[in-house]
Amino acid sequence: MTISVDTASIPRDTQSVAKALLQLTKPGVTRLVLVTSAAGALVAPQRLPLGQFLLSLVGTAAVVGAANALNMVFERDVDALMERTRMRPLPQGRLTPEEATIFGVVLAILGLSFLSFFVAPITGLLAAVALVSYVLVYTPLKRVTPMALHVGAIPGAIPPLLGWTSVTGRLDGPALSLFLVLFVWQLPHFLAITLFRQEEYRRAGLRVYAAELGAVRTRRAIVVYSLLMVAVSFLPLYFGLGSTAYAVLAALVGVPFILLSLVGLTARGDVRWARTLFFASLPYLVLIYGGLVVAAL
Numbered sequence: 001m002t003i004s005v006d007t008a009s010i011p012r013d014t015q016s017v018a019k020a021l022l023q024l025t026k027p028g029v030t031r032l033v034l035v036t037s038a039a040g041a042l043v044a045p046q047r048l049p050l051g052q053f054l055l056s057l058v059g060t061a062a063v064v065g066a067a068n069a070l071n072m073v074f075e076r077d078v079d080a081l082m083e084r085t086r087m088r089p090l091p092q093g094r095l096t097p098e099e100a101t102i103f104g105v106v107l108a109i110l111g112l113s114f115l116s117f118f119v120a121p122i123t124g125l126l127a128a129v130a131l132v133s134y135v136l137v138y139t140p141l142k143r144v145t146p147m148a149l150h151v152g153a154i155p156g157a158i159p160p161l162l163g164w165t166s167v168t169g170r171l172d173g174p175a176l177s178l179f180l181v182l183f184v185w186q187l188p189h190f191l192a193i194t195l196f197r198q199e200e201y202r203r204a205g206l207r208v209y210a211a212e213l214g215a216v217r218t219r220r221a222i223v224v225y226s227l228l229m230v231a232v233s234f235l236p237l238y239f240g241l242g243s244t245a246y247a248v249l250a251a252l253v254g255v256p257f258i259l260l261s262l263v264g265l266t267a268r269g270d271v272r273w274a275r276t277l278f279f280a281s282l283p284y285l286v287l288i289y290g291g292l293v294v295a296a297l
Helices: 014-024 027-043 050-074 097-119 121-141 148-156 159-168 173-196 198-204 209-213 215-232 244-265 271-296
Strands: none
Touching (some): 014 050, 014 097, 027 050, 027 159, 027 271, 050 097, 050 121, 050 159, 097 121, 097 159, 148 173, 159 173, 173 198, 173 271, 198 209, 209 215
């Protein structure tokens, strides 16, 4: 579907363009990525010099911003059809697709260069894998199959690996346990979105879980993935990360989350419940990674 935008009255001063470019990077998403990336670095057995640590965060932010910008270029038609995304710069015509593409490519080059040459080659390689798989695999796959959720969770779980490898220069068991914590967390988190945004996704032609498989199967999947998420949160302990206090914390935040997910199997498992579970998953993730960081300090 072609969306026509009247751009005659859209401001094009420097401040407006800069604001639109910043919105392309999805600052809220980027902040969460930086938190998980920083956690990966802080949990690692050594410490980076402050300057190199900051460079790793700058490079990571640039790559994430590039991925988000390029994602918006490919999904500008879909964004125009959804309530939560129709005010983004491209559907509104505040930027052209060419401008957004150039911005995203430049950010990608800068970010990957920072990580590869000033941090660690393996960190740059992992960031490139995340960027390419998110933009060129996950983004188009959302129009094809609801299983895109699992594919998209791979680049979404790479940030703590960026932090870990920036310190150690290697991938190992402890790093992969951090990856799995974030990988599985994304599944109930995003399934909840598909429930309370189901009609928007269907109208936009995105084949997400709830729109394709129905609300009942989606609520069941949330329970299964919530159980798996809590189980995986104990995996870092096997690799020597965390502490007894972390194990207690993981249980204290994990059990209530499982109970909340089980509400979805009852008559109260409605849109309001799905929204509550979505927002509850955010502090859950922060507490889990925060607990690991505190244990490592």
